[in-house]
Amino acid sequence: MSGSNHISRRDFMKLTTGAIGGFIAAVIGIPSIAYLISPALREDKAGKPVSVANLENVPVGKPYPFSFTVTRVNGWERTSTAYGGFILRRSADPADVLVLSSRCTHLSCRVNWNDEAAGFVCPCHDAMFDIEGKVLYGPPPEPLGHFEHEIDGEGNVIITPVEIKEG
Amino acid sequence: MNEETKTQINAKYERELQRGERFWPDSIYKDAIVALGIFLLLVMLATFVGVHDSPKADPSDTSYIPRPEWYFLFLFKFLALYGQIPILGKIEWIATVLIPGVAIGILTLLPFIDKSPHRYYAKRALPLAIMFIMVLGIVLLTMLADYPTVAHDGSGLPGLIQAVAGLVVPAIVYIAFTVMAYTLRERAVRAITVTAALGGALMVAFTVLAMVAFPLPAQETAEVPATLSDQISAGQDLYSIHCVECHGDDGMVEIISGVAGLEGKVVSIINSRDVLYTVNDASMAEIISYGRPDSGMPPLGRAYNPEGLTRAEIDYIVLFMRYTWDDRFEAPYIPPLYPPLAEGEVPTYSVHIQPIVKRYCISCHRPGKDSNAYYMDTYANILNSGDNAGKNVIAGDMNSYLIQTIQHTEILDADGRVLVGVMPPTSQLKPDIIDVFIRWVMGGMPE
Amino acid sequence: MRALWQKLYGWLDERIGFDDFYKNLLDRPEPRGNWWNTLGSASLFLFIMQVLTGIFLTVYYNPSPDHAYESILYIMNDVQFGWLVRGIHHWGASLMVLVVFIHMLRTFVTASYKYPRELTWLVGIGLLLITIGMGFTGYLLPWHQMAYWATTVGTAIAGSVPFLGDFILQALRGGPDLSALTLQRFYAAHIWILPLLLGGLIGFHLFLIIKHGESHWPDKED
Known part of the structure; x- marks a missing residue:
């Protein structure tokens, strides 16, 4: 075997070994990423309208708290998560209604209505929103989200349980 | 081993090294090729053979080998x-x-x-x-x-x-x-x-x-429903065999009628939110398994009834109930049991009869079960097997035993004793399924 | 750019010493080998595949009697490439037992367990037994009928030891019967105890192989 031949044979072996390693890494690596992020690629099917309150019970001008649960099938388990919000009747007109989410836009703590301060207070990082959900002070970057709603003939407030962010 | 032998062994090994090769790349090259072969083999096995699981573990099922x-x-x-x-x-x-x-x-x-x-x-x-x-x-x-x-x-x-x-x-x-x-x-x-x-x-x-x-x-190889929709279908099969009689097709029955011994009993409306929202899967499975003996519901689980359902089967029934009646769940697409028949169309064994038989008949009519030795596992067996071979299905004959029994007419022998009971023994098939069988037999039982 | 790369390489080389690695690990002289000599590295490759796919499986698998079976159905049906990861792990397990066993046979036939490689053999038998232990503990994890009843019988075999039988049986099962405790301890053994032992012993096995070199194929002189 001549010297140059020997070197090329060695190089061939090195190259083949590297190629095999790369091939196996790729065939394992690419599906692995899809495997790991798989749950993030599923579309969220939550969104059946739920009835959360009757307008009869909701006072005008004061936020009325409500909550509802959404059951999601997460893998082998079904999880019921509770969400909350406030119904605000701006006037006696049944159409003049705003449904706010109680999820603080800063880091998802739940805000409470504070009568004295006349605003929604977030207990986590001292933030405050006004009655329409606009930021008064504190770290939240945007106003409270809201839910799309409908009011049926009997005055039931029916919301689509997908929070819509402002701005 | 004495020192001299050791020296000899080491000297021989040195000579072997002299005329040997290098670990890199000579040995690793061969290793890499073998690794590639193994890897491809594994991927092929995973892709084309897959993993065959048996049903979920059931500590109450002592018959498992x-x-x-x-x-x-x-x-x-x-x-x-x-x-x-x-x-x-x-x-x-x-x-x-x-x-x-x-x-x-x-x-x-x-x-x-x-x-x-x-x-x-x-x-x-x-x-x-x-x-x-x-x-x-x-x-x-x-x-x-x-x-x-x-x-x-x-x-x-x-x-x-x-x-x-x-x-x-x-x-x-x-x-x-x-x-x-x-x-x-x-x-x-x-x-x-x-x-x-x-x-x-x-x-x-x-x-x-x-x-x-x-x-x-x-060997009997039982097929295990592996996907959600398969399990829901299996649950529906089981529901239609074991539950329909009292609870009805849609679970809406409140007062049982037409069931010997349980006439007039009041049962929970099992498709209601009251039941579905308040009873979780585990409790539901326990109720099916243990029954409600004081209220008349028999135990259906193998833990309390030697001929009862396995835990996996009960879980399928629960899944079927959830995904059919519980409005919090969205059922996956479940293909129909058989494609609907057009006016005057004659059904065939492979497309229509086989899936129906699999859901409603084969649990008893297969090798290893008594059932008059009438096996419904293959086309040939349905046509010609069992103690009454030749009489079960006769082309164009409404008196075929199959057609009579599924319409709940018993077959009596010469002495008036029951030769073949009504089929299925504890419930009646839906009219459209009976219709498929009638059309099939009248149309000459095409395969 | 190239200068930066060279600088980085130089800095690392000074501290790690790639040349030593190359000389001592890769550029070693070896006796002329044949394809039977690849069985050991094939076992190692399978071990690495099992570790990788095993780690991936733990992302979704849930070791409880209530959810083990369902979580595996989820992996097989809903997770992208879940069937591939589980399939490779399932078949890799069988193949690993087979390859490790044939590796042992090869070592036996060429009498490579003799001086100076006695300890390598001893460690190797340990690796074979732990590999079988991995198969045994892993078989229960899907919590299906076959797994449940096979493990019932398997642990009962260990329970037939005279005098200590009942104690061993209960220690293996975490109680008189198979239960959530059994599944949990088999899981711990399968993903922590046995793999760590296996990994450690593989390291020792490899160290001994590098120290003594691979044995040569025996001829009439041996």
Whole structure:
């Protein structure tokens, strides 16, 4: 075997070994990423309208708290998560209604209505929103989200349980 | 081993290194090619063979026949055969602990037992022969694992032949090896080789005899519903067999009517939110399993009823209820049992009848069940099997037993005794399914 | 750019010493090998595949009797490439037992367990037994009928030891019967105890192989 031949044979072996390693890494690596992020690629099917309150019970001008649960099938388990919000009747007109989410836009703590301060207070990082959900002070970057709603003939407030962010 | 031998061994190894190769890339290159082969093999197996799971574990189902992973099968068979030896076979721990323990002990301490410095095969007849018989025994016992030791007529002959192949011959060969090694010393090589070859041939011969004389019985392979929609369909099948009578097709029944012994009983409306929102899956499964004996619901689970449903089957029923009635769940797409029939269309076995039979009939009408020996597992069997062969389905004849019984007309013999009861025994098929059967029989039972 | 790369390489080389690695690990002289000599590295490759796919499986697998079976159905049906990861792990397990066993046979036939490689053999038998232990503990995890009843019988075999049998049986099962405790301890053994032992012993096995070199194929002189 001549010297140059020997070197090329060695190089061939090195190259083949590297190629095999790369091939196996790729065939394992690419599906692995899809495997790991798989749950993030599923579309969220939550969104059946739920009835959360009757307008009869909701006072005008004061936020009325409500909550509802959404059951999601997460893998082998079904999880019921509770969400909350406030119904605000701006006037006696049944159409003049705003449904706010109680999820603080800063880091998802739940805000409470504070009568004295006349605003929604977030207990986590001292933030405050006004009655329409606009930021008064504190770290939240945007106003409270809201839910799309409908009011049926009997005055039931029916919301689509997908929070819509402002701005 | 003395220092001189060690020096010799090391010097020989140095010479081998001189005319050898380099670890990188020569050895690694070969390793990489083998790794690639293994990898491709694994991907192919995963893709084209897949993993065959059995149903979910059910501690209450004592009828399940355990089967270990394939690499323990030889041990499994060994224990079964050992247990047949009179007297000694009753001392279980000899086979389960002592013999495997000694074998592993010898294997572990091999370098200290086999102290000869020789490595060339011709100088190691005894250890190679022992290992050969051992490995051959393991392979043969693995192959025999599924063959029963008792024949249909209860004779122990199959077990005896298997024991000769897997226990007796190896034992005799090992005794012969020991005797030869001690009596013949250096001249034992040929004797040992011949004995090993002869013994091996005998073992193979008896194994083949056991396999040919008493062939493997046909095995039922139950298909396990693996996807959610399959499980929901399976749950619907089971619901339609076990629950419909009292609770109705849609679970809306409040007062039972038309069921002997339970007439007028009040039952929960099981498709209501009151039930579905407040009873979780585990409780629901328990209710189905234990029943409500005080209110008249019989226990359906195998834990309380020897002929009852397995835990997995009960879980399928719960899934079916959830995904059909619970408005918090969105059912996946479930294909219809059979494609709907057009006006005047004649259904065929493969497209329409087979899936219906699988859902409503085959649980009783298959080999291994009594059911008048009428098997509905294949097209040929549906047409012509069982005690009433030839009368069950007759082309164009509304008096075919099948057509009569599914419309809940009993078949009576000459003395007025019931020959064939109504089918299915505890409920009635839906009218559209009965219609499919009628059209099929009247249309000449096309395959 | 190239200068930066060289600088980085130089910095690392000074501290790690790639040359030593190359000389001592890769550029070693070896006896002329044949394809039977690849069985050990094939076992190692399978071990690495099992570790990788095993780690991936733990992302979704849930070791409880209530959810083990369902979580595996989820992996097989809903997770992208879940069937591939589980399939490779399932078949890799069988193949690993087979390859490790044949590797042992090869070592036996070429008598490579003799001086100076007695300890390598001893460790190797340990690796074989732990590999079988991995198969045994892993078989229960899907918590299906076959797994449940096979493990019932398998642990009962260990329970037939004279005098200590009942104690061993209960220690293996975490109680008199198979239960959530059994599944949990088999899981711990399968993903922590046995793999760590296996990994450690593989390291020792490899160290001994590098120290003594691979044995040569015996000829008439040996």
